[in-house]
Amino acid sequence: GEIMSVMFAEALARVESKVYKYVAENRVRLESFFVIYDRLRHRHISRPQFFRGLNVAMNNTLLLSPDDEQALVDKYGRNDGMVNYRAFSDACTAIQRDLEKTPWQDVRNAHESTNMRRNKLSPGEEKYFYATLLPKLQHIAREQGLVVKNAYQDFDHNKNGCVTKMQFLRGLPDKFQIACVRSDLEMLVDRYSLPDAYGTGVDVSYHTMHIDVSEEDSALTLPDGRQDDVVEDAPAGRIPVLSQLERRVRQVCRDKQFNMVPFFQDYDKLRTGFISCKVFTRVLCTLGLEYLAGDLDVLAALYQSDEHKDKSVDYRLFCREMQTPSSSTRSVLQDLFDRVRREFSTRGAIGLVGLLQAFTTADHQRQGRLPLATFEESLRACGISLTSMENDAIFGHFANTGNIDYMAFVREVRGSLHRLRKQRLMQVYKSVVTPVSTINMDLLLRNFNFQYHPRCLDGSLSERQCMADVEEGISINRAGASTVEDLMDYWAFIGYKLSEEQFEYCLLNTFPQIS
Secondary structure, eight states: HHHHHHHHHHHHHHHHHHHHHHHHTTTTTTTTHHHHTTOOSSSSSHHHHHHHHHHHHTTTOOOOHHHHHHHHHHHOOOOOSEEEEHHHHHHHTOOOGGGOTTTTSSOOOOOOOOOOOOOOOHHHHHHHHIIIHHHHHHHHHHHHOGGGGGGGGOOOOOOEEEHHHHHHHSSOOOOHHHHHHHHHHHHHHHHHHEOOOTTTSSSHHHHHHHHHHHHGGGGGGOOSSOOOOOOOOOOOOOOOOOOOHHHHHHHHHHHHHHHOOOHTTTOOTTTEEEEEEEHHHHHHHHOOOGGTTTTTHHHHHHTTTTTTTOOOOHHHHHHHTTTOTTSHHHHHHHHHHHHHHHHHHHHTHHHHHHHHHHHHHHHTTTOSEHHHHHHHHHHTTTTTOOOHHHHHHHHHEETTTTTTEEEHHHHHHHHHHHHHHHHHHHHHHGGOTTSSSOHHHHHHHHHHOOOSSSHTTTTOHHHHHHHHHHHHHHHHHSSOOBHHHHHHHHHHSTTTOHHHHHHHHHHHHHHHHOO
16 A cells, blocks of 8 residues: 555656646646636536546646546545646646735745757758857847847747747847848757647747857846756767677668668557567568577667566667668767777777877867867877768767867767676676776776786787776776776777677676675
8 A cells, every 4th residue: 555655646746747847838827727617616627527628738748647647636636526626736837825824935936947949950050050150140249239038028928938930030130130041040940949839830949049149248148037047968879889780780771771660660559669579579570680580589688678677679769770871970970980999909998098198188278178170180190080971970979069079089989888788797797896886996907817808819919918908998097986887888999899709708707706
């Protein structure tokens, strides 16, 4: 009974949070959708009427499970089956009634809008936006004294920092429209657009553009009663190092131009994005990959979700990896990092340390970022040349406010392990992992059998050199304790050419279990 009550409490909190966020950001008068069923105004309606009104108020965006519905009824319902919609509305809209009777009560803060958006553009457009378009608009705003948000106050009746696309173009200051060509205006819309409240069109976050353009000059920052949200760019996702099996399957998918998602969705009626391993292999056999036989089970294991108890396969992630075109940023970077790893394989960790040192030397302000031109010069100094396509891909993935995050670049050069290798590595090295997920380097180096190091086995490094390689390769001469992620990335770097059997052999022999 206690476990069930905890589950209902979690379900209730989750539903109320979703409704509160939707109602606050879209300025929905929630109670009005229930009052139409309450002609006598006694604040209670039947259960079907309650969920029908809630569904209409949320514009069909809230999917409730039977447990969610029961949790709501248990809290707001009566024994006769009627539901107190007013109490639910007050809880989800944070309304505080009768404050005049309790003047000492704290008044809740108003909901702060999260309608801030900076969409990623293509690599070429990103470079043009930061190098040309944004500085041009900032210069005009500074010279003319333009405050961007003031131009849209008449359009933004909800005061949520967003307007429609047509309102955005109509409200754009005349000086901006004169200075921008049609493609510039389309780029601004693409940069700051987000889905509207109904999911049928797009709105544009003019307030985000105001922060980018006008707030560069403190003289143009005027108080308007709204807090200016600070939007940090989301960190770029890791570029996976594909196994030999994944590369074979991806090449087949590219050659045959598969669109695999509809085949998987036939078995995923609720569109969860997950299916069982058995169904996953069956679909791949339907697509003509039955000749891979037992490798299909390995492929399913690579894309299983650790968040599901039944280890369902994330087929959307699989399709995204397998159907990525060869000209995409992801594929270009994967090929680039493979080439860099091959060039650095004979140098070992010393090559990575030298690469990071070159970047750090050029970074005089120690910000962890470099302009693109300086970044290219540092790479050339380390013997790495880039094509124009690789140049654009690096800028599109690692650029933040126009500069390259070189620490993230070096980390991607080391690579990342897939989930099966991560699990195996954690089993072998669990004795050197501390409770705070750092590595006990003294214990690791003391018990490491360097003669089974992959670089020692292929003859590129001696045992003594492998010892220095392990120590430098895990930490890359950075301050602070090395983490489990550092150990995984190092093994990804030294084991990217190994088959699964070879990787297992080196892993088990380099670090025998400590009794």
